[in-house]
Amino acid sequence: MKRLIAFLFLLCSSIYADDLQFSDAIPVTLNKPGVFHHMDASGRKNIAISKTHVAVVWEDNRSGKPQIYTAFKPLTSSRFTKALQLNSSDHDAYEPTLLAIDKTTFLYAWEENQRVWLKMVTGNKAGFTLQLDRQRSSQISLAKTANGKIYAAWIQHIKQQSQVVISEIKINKQQLLFQPAVIVDTQTSHRRQNYPSLVAVNNTLVIGWEDRQHGHTRIYTSYSIDGKSFAKKQLLNDFIPPPNPEFGRGTGATRVALASDENNKVAAVWMDKRDFLGGYDVYAALSTDAGKSFGPDEKAQDMLGENLPQWHPAIAMTASGNIIVAWDDPRDDSPDIWYSQRTVEGWSDDEAVSPASGAGAQSSPSIAFDPQGRLHIVWLHQMLQGTALRYAYQQ
């Protein structure tokens, strides 16, 4: 009955956007029993696109331990290169991300042995690996400003605190250098912060993170015009107090991801548990002033996903400001990848990514637009005895 009501409501309130037509699924990696792939970068940036190439980064345990790998291809090619391992130690490594630097150069970052690391790769030539932080650190995110400055933001764990810090990265003749890290939120005395997502909009840095300071998870944002000092943090998600103030501190909002365009627009997406009976929903908010303020929370998914939890929301924006979010949910019994586009009337009806739906379980999408405004998507295809990574692009 609930589904019927939702369907009837939907018929009356649909927002249409042109469906995206995707290529067939292209393998990034193949399935091997016992090998498990993961794409869970802070901010969900596991795919990046330069003017000519697309690169994907992930973690898998093919060597017996979680390690970091990349594969790439020219935009015009239908085959990815063989996987290139990025880290070289025997320690476990997790949550890699990447950033396009120029046509064939990508900057990679990840957590390994409880520290964050960087490496630059040009073509299939890997540069030196740089340890970014001597403190225990994790959950790194990268961004590049319009004037070419590169920044990394991550979580630094000191004693009982976990705090977002940021550092400028410099590239000098294939050498990576970094400035001392600065704390983003200097106004909070005891920081419990996680999973930052960093973007640049023109030359302004905008950062979002999840914060446990108030006894539950909230999403905060801040911005900086010089990469050294940040504006006072602002609450992004609506605060929903607990129904009974005796118990609990509020609903949860987690795993924020940001995207930006070239015209001062920044969009955020996150998992939000304000409807605690239906699991996490996908919520979004938009800034049109380079992250100085965000508009009201917007539910990005449609009513047909209402009674099910949504997971792994990712976001991408074209240079001209078209916004799309993608996630996975099991509304057709097993997880598939769904997307919604933001139109002038609001968020469009949810559509399945055709090559990432149907038999099997498809999850953990990461998305990016190429310079021509075509969407590229990579996701995890789960099989009975392991996983594989698959990719498709908008035709």
Add this chain to the structure above:
Amino acid sequence: MINLNMDVRKLLSFILLLFACNSFAEAPKGYPFVSFDQGFKQAQQSNKIIFLYFGRYGCGWCAKTNAVTFSQQKIKKLFTQNYELVYIDAESGNRVTLPTGERITELELGARLNAFATPLFVYMEPNGKTIFRAPGFKTADDFIGFDQYIQGKHYQKMSIGEFLKTQ
């Protein structure tokens, strides 16, 4: 009178604040809850059923279950004696090792279990096979019924719903 009212208000606020500080909804106090990996390791040795408490930081129903149900001595005795107790922080990036060897975060474990609400209580065999899941606030009587189902090994013959109808 005005001053007295203000003092009372301040005192009440202080008491509320104290209470609130204890209502973040983490693992119930005084119970031997351990990490997922440690709990599985212990279950291999003890052969006890694993009781997985899937809670969210700040979750009201988790806090209520802790305050109303897990605070009871008989429940503490039942869980401490009969189960390996595992607490999962539903939004955390802490890593767990699944029986397949796969390493995932605690949030990802929620995605795999399609945990749509917290608290979610999952009873598992020592090999990681799920016996049944019970979402939402639970009373002491609920947990005592579940315990009879588990300890009597009725799960080998019937679902929890069928079992509870026979009680």
